[in-house]
Amino acid sequence: MISLLCLVLICAAILAAVTVFFKVKRVTVSGESRYSSEEVLEAAGIAEGENLFFLNKVAITNRIFRDRPYLDTVSIRRKFPDTVEIVLQDCVPSAVVSFENRYWLVDKKGKILEEISEEQTAGYCLVTGLELEDPQVGEYLDFSQQEQGKALSIILNTAENSGILKEIMGIDMTKLFEIRLQYTERFVVELGTVEELEKKISFLNQVVERLGSTDTGVIDLTDPQTARFRPQ
Structure with a gap:
């Protein structure tokens, strides 16, 4: 019983740490693309203060692809403790x-x-x-x-x-x-x-x-x- 309680407390502490820490402070854009960083960041819609762990990468990717037909690939990378990197590759x-x-x-x-x-x-x-x-x-x-x-x-x-x-x-x-x-x-x-x-x-x-x-x-x-x- 004590072991189970300890496990619950540990999980709660980890969840609290994940929730409190690892907030998005910076979003960068890299790769070869005709689209500007500003255009991509606006489309991505990642808000400062969002939690890195809980980012919906599929939804972000879909938002970036929308109305930007020259994009071939979009990759969303978490860089702990506080950065998201968006890597683009254009179609040829x-x-x-x-x-x-x-x-x-x-x-x-x-x-x-x-x-x-x-x-x-x-x-x-x-x-x-x-x-x-x-x-x-x-x-x-x-x-x-x-x-x-x-x-x-x-x-x-x-x-x-x-x-x-x-x-x-x-x-x-x-x-x-x-x-x-x-x-x-x-x-x-x-x-x-x-x-x-x-x-x-x-x-x-x-x-x-x-x-x-x-x-x-x-x-x-x-x-x-x-x-x-x-x-x-």
Whole structure:
């Protein structure tokens, strides 16, 4: 009985200490982001004097994400005895998806970062031929045909991992079995499907390396086992 009473008293003392001490006195913001510290702190809504232990990190994270579509990750870290650190990571724009004469800037995961004008699409990979369902900034692309979404994700991720995404000026996905890339201003790449895409990109690099600096034409990668070049 005495042992139980001691345990209760110890727990009460710990709870009292946690309640009295470990109050938030400082909130810091770090990481690479287009959003200012002031914008993030305002959205976070962490009040001075809140208890570090009882902070609802999920609710804080959701508040920060709201209306800030460029954010990719938000991490809330407690730094005892009195500091909260908010660590941000922005999305990286990868392509522009054209749909019904509107242009949506997206990252490689398909998150819509913003709607831009046709003039602002210069310098980005322009994706055409997709059918979208009610695109909204801050949400992920929703496709009428889910296979289109899978194919686009494979292309963007594989191209980025292979270091050639910046060289792809356009992707025509009107037909998933006849996907075509505009590779720099010199080459049209007939990709066919996304089957064995890594191998196809390897062939693409080999073909480009063997061609002269002024050569232009069509690079046929529809056969995953070989590549063909048709000069123009």
